Every structure is written in C-alpha cells, then in structure tokens.
Amino acid sequence: MLHANGTLLTIDVGERTATTSRIDDVLESFIGGRGVATKLAHDRIPFDADPLGPENRLYLATGPLQQSRMSFTGRMSLTGLSPLTDGLLSSNAGGYLSRNFVDTGHSVVEIVGESDDLLAIHVTDDGVEFEEVPELEGAEVPDVTEVLNDRHGLEAENLVTIGPAGENEVRFASVMTYDERAFGRGGLGAVMGAKNVKTMSFTGDSAPEVEIPAEDVQMELHQQAATSDDIMRRQGTTSLTEFLNDEFSLPTRYYADMSFDAAADIGGNAVEEKKYEKASCSVCAFACKLPTRDEETGLETEGPEFETVFSFGSNCGVDDIVDVMKSNELCDRLGMDTISAGVTVAAYLASEDEFGNADLVHDLVEKIAYREGDGDLLAEGVARVHEDLGVDNWAIKGLELAAHDGRAVxxxxxxxxxxxxxxxxxxxxxxxxxxxxxxxxxxxxxxxxxxxxxxxxxxxxxxxxxxxxxxxxxxxxxxxxxxxxxxxxxxxxxxxxxxxxxxxxxxxxxxxxxxxxxxxxxxxxxxxxxxxxxxxxxxxxxxxxxxxxxxxxxxx
Incomplete structure (x- = not known):
C-alpha cells in the first residue's frame, strides 16, 4: 500500500526545541494525512486534555499524493482536539502549501506545549528557527504575509497563519494558508493561538522519495480535470445554490425557512459575474477557485463558496452578493470559519429580529474576532450561547450545521x-x-x-x-x-x-x-x-x- 514517506517533526514551542523521529509503522498503516495525524493524536493527546491548554497538540500532515503530478491533490490536513466540539477533529485546506511542506522532508509536524511569547516558526530541511514577533500581535492574515515576505522572502504559499480570531481564542477560529484558504472547521486556529504561534513557514528541497504507481492514470485524471466542462470550474460550489433552493433546501433566516426568494442574487451566476480570473490549487488543472472583485467598491476576495453564500447570505437574510463577499473577505483576513461564523451571526440576528442587516453582520464579524461587546459572547459558538440568545441550537456536537439540510435529505x-x-x-x-x-x-x-x-x-x-x-x-x-x-x-x-x-x-x-x-x-x-x-x-x-x-x- 502506498503511503507518505518522511519523518515526524515534533516542535515544543514552550521549550523551543525540535526533534525528528521515524513513524514508518504509522505511515504504513494509515497512509498519510488525516489517518496518520489521527493515530498520533489519539496516542499522544491525553484524553482529559483542555483543548486550549498546553497538553493539546496540533498535527499538520501531508499524504503520498502530494508528491504526484495528479490533479485534485493540492491539499493538507490539520488535526487536534477541537475547542468547539471538545472532540478529536481534522480539517483540510487547499492552496500551495503541501508541496512546500513535503520539501522540508517531513510527513507530519507536531506542535506541543505553549509559548510565553508570540512566535513565528520557520521549518526548513536544515532545521527549525523560532522568531519572536510581538509586533505581529493582532495582525490580520495578509499583513503577516507581507511582513514575512519583506523580512524573509516568504510567500503566502509557504505559510500557515492565524488572524486576530485565533489569538483571541474564538472557538471557530481557522488556520489560514495562501491568505484565503482555510483549515476552517472546528476552531483549530484557537488552538494555535493558545500556543502563542502566529505563523509557521515551510521551505526546503528535500522531498523524500515516494514512487507513485500508475503514472498513466495520474495523467489521465489530470487531463480530465483540464478538459472538463463541469460548471464548478466556473462557479465553484455556488453552482448548487439555485438547484438546492428549488429542489431541496437552502436554510434561510436561521433555519426558520427552507428556501430564499433572493437565491439567484447570491448564487452561482452572481458569483461568476464577479469572478475576474481563474485560480487553482497546487498542480490541479480543475481550477475551481473563485477570485472575485466588485468594481464599484474595489472589494476583492476569493469566493464566496456555497457554504458561505448560505451562512452569510440566505441564513442571515442578506440578498446582495457584494455583502456576502465582504463577510467572506473579513473572515479570511481575521481568520474564522465562514460556516460557524455566519451561523452564529444568524443566531444573533434571529434574537434581535435584524435579518438582512448587512452592516450589522459585518460589525459582528469584527467584534467576534476581537471579542468586543456582543462579539465576546458570540465567539463561543451557537451551542454555548443559544440559550442566552433565546434561539434554538443549530449545532451538533458543538459544530454549527452546514447548508445541506437534513430535513430535506x-x-x-x-x-x-x-x-x-x-x-x-x-x-x-x-x-x-x-x-x-x-x-x-x-x-x-x-x-x-x-x-x-x-x-x-x-x-x-x-x-x-x-x-x-x-x-x-x-x-x-x-x-x-x-x-x-x-x-x-x-x-x-x-x-x-x-x-x-x-x-x-x-x-x-x-x-x-x-x-x-x-x-x-x-x-x-x-x-x-x-x-x-x-x-x-x-x-x-x-x-x-x-x-x-x-x-x-x-x-x-
């Protein structure tokens, strides 16, 4: 069975040490990515650990196909004990990080302990450097990238970074890579924040050898991705919006309704009209990403994808795609999962009868990231605050529900x-x-x-x-x-x-x-x-x- 190759790098951010070990037996049994990270987390994180305490661990892992030339493989996995669900959780993200990560020679990086000072951690095939970065406290994700580019020549594709939401331990804070790609669900950004790690970089030229069989199959899949006429190449997952609204369900106004009369105004065609270029993930020819721009306001973001159209659009009663784009852009800069953030904001709108108030939505997103005013309560997530708000709990095991409504499917x-x-x-x-x-x-x-x-x-x-x-x-x-x-x-x-x-x-x-x-x-x-x-x-x-x-x- 093919599996990832490379070492486990354990970084203790409190002790400022880095050790390398072989995990060949785990790689052989669990292939890579989520499987290897889950096995390590299961065996190394104490069952009674505090998700925001030093005993929790984060595992950033790659799989064997990140060393292929096959489309659909530009992703990585992040695993840890979630402060939102209180259980073991993995999230993954696309972008261009995975190949740079592999080039360090490691298959998994494990973050343990807790630092007294805000850190940038630089992982190369020569070792690990700890850089104290107090000046980056509170910095938004793109600003961190700009500083590290000026200082070290690092690009967004080399980095995983948290925004203010992670530093402030918002329970649905994300870890961002390539500025706009998110390890989103479950709040692992808050875990990174609790460890006082602002950003990590990965560079090198020491990818371990992995001989991936069936090169003809890899090329066939790559060619298929390049020539597909799938609508998702133009509209991403937003192509589902009107279909689900008409045929199944598009949760609306904090799940009170199951269809949205303005779905066309925030759906696939509306997003495609704002798309100004193609974008992809590492090696992938499918090119489904959505760089969007509103010429009138100058707003630029990547997306929104369908789940954000739901969470900040229909579920908040917002019918302007530019307003949804703004919510998406704020979450990326501040480092928050758009599903949990949007659903939590929608719960607040339901409690205040403020559906459709896009200015309030944007104000709440920023207040959540900085835990200011009502944002401090909302930063805990729906499961922990629904009683205070007087609304139903639309979360399961602490994780806010996605758009694909189980009442319809x-x-x-x-x-x-x-x-x-x-x-x-x-x-x-x-x-x-x-x-x-x-x-x-x-x-x-x-x-x-x-x-x-x-x-x-x-x-x-x-x-x-x-x-x-x-x-x-x-x-x-x-x-x-x-x-x-x-x-x-x-x-x-x-x-x-x-x-x-x-x-x-x-x-x-x-x-x-x-x-x-x-x-x-x-x-x-x-x-x-x-x-x-x-x-x-x-x-x-x-x-x-x-x-x-x-x-x-x-x-x-």
Missing part, C-alpha cells in the same frame, strides 16, 4: 447525527447520493451502511490526500486502487480505522449515543443510529468496544 441528517465531527457535511457527503437520486432523500431506514461507506471513503480521501471535487467526477474506486497500490476493500478498512479512532478518543471524553442527535425530527432516526452502530461493530451506547482499539494513549 434525511440520509444526510443521519450522517450529521452520528458523525464524530457533528454538523459537518463533508464527513460523509451522503447528501450527494440523495441529490443525484442514488438514494431516496426521504427517511433514514436502511441508510446506515451508505453512511458508513461514505465516511470510510472520505477518511481515505483525507489520508491520500484527494480533494472532494475529484471524488465522483474523476477519482473513482479503481483509481484509488491503482495509485495507492492496494485493494479498495483494504483502503476502505483504513478509513474505518480512522473513524473508529476518532470515536474512541471522543468516548474517553464522555461522548456516547446521547451526543448522536439532530435538532429536528427524522423518521426512524433512533433505529437507524442503532443500525449504524451495528454496521460499525460498536456498542449500543455508541462507544467503541475496548478490544477494538489500543487504549494505552500517552502524552510522551
């Missing part, structure tokens, strides 16, 4: 209920099967095996690492078999082990079947959740049997 609702990450549509993407008619969107009965299969495949995807845009468009099961040199059933088993390790870690923190729920009624949900546990071989209370996972975790 019930299998996705089941997947939200059982997902280790909670309200994250990317964990199983069962909604795609329902949108395309492969699964009846009504009901949850009989769908547990579909959820399991999708979760396993998506965990495998994040081990590789492969972009979701490639899944189902170009990269099929047979392609995984060829480029990862293994039977697909064996690869799915790797994904299953990753999901099980996440669940086991969370079980040790007290999570069980009581946490597997959704904030609305779904037919047969309770029996379908039990069917899911049975398919996984778990206990009826949603816990992993003790003999299934080595529970001897340590923080050595």
């Amino acid at each position: 019930n299998g996705q609702g089941l997947s939200y209920a059982v997902a280790n990450r909670g309200g994250d549509h990317m964990y199983s993407t069962t909604m795609i099967d329902e949108y395309h008619g492969r699964i009846d969107p009504e009901g949850t009965a009989g769908k547990a095996n579909d959820v399991v299969e999708n979760e396993n495949r998506n965990a495998l995807r994040d081990c590789g690492i492969v972009c979701q845009f490639g899944i189902g468009r170009a990269v099929e099961a047979e392609h995984f078999e060829l480029v990862l040199d293994a039977d697909y059933d064996d690869l799915q088993a790797v994904g299953a082990r990753v999901v099980e390790l996440e669940r086991h870690f969370n079980n040790q923190r007290g999570m069980d079947a009581a946490d597997d729920w959704v904030p609305y009624d779904l037919p047969d949900l309770e029996s379908s959740i039990q069917e899911y546990y049975d398919a996984r071989g778990w206990n009826d209370d949603g816990t992993v049997p003790s003999d299934r996972v080595d529970a001897s975790a340590s923080a050595d």
